[in-house]
Amino acid sequence: MDKVRDLSSKKAAVIFTKSSCCMSHSIKSLFYELGASPAIHELDQDANGKEMEWALRALGCSPSVPAVFIGGRFIGSSKDIISYHLEGSLKQMLIDAKAIWF
Structure with a gap:
């Protein structure tokens, strides 16, 4: 748990994924867009x-990936993010966490 907490607080937006997970790929693409x-x-x-x-x-992340943290706080998995x-x-969460600027 400490490793997850540590990694999730190092950047404004953090996504835990698996390379073979199509939903992980979709969520990463959404963030990049x-x-x-x-x-x-x-x-x-x-x-x-x-x-x-x-x-x-x-x-509480079920399934376990993708798991998204914004501003060091657990936001949810793919269905929550969508x-x-x-x-x-x-978008406002990302702006508030300074993960994007407008």
Whole structure:
């Protein structure tokens, strides 16, 4: 849990993913389209990936990836992020966290 907390607080936007996950790819693409440059942590390519995946599940992220943090706060998984984007609040969260500027 400490590793997830530490990594999630190092940048304004952080996404924990797996390289083979299509939803992870979609969420990363959405962030790039919005102008954000999130820190990406591929759990399947990290030596501590399994432990971090369990920590994400303990936070309530189901499925465990993608798990999105904005401003050091857990925001949710792909369905949550898509909902925030469709209602228009995702962009404002990124602006407030200084992940994008307008």
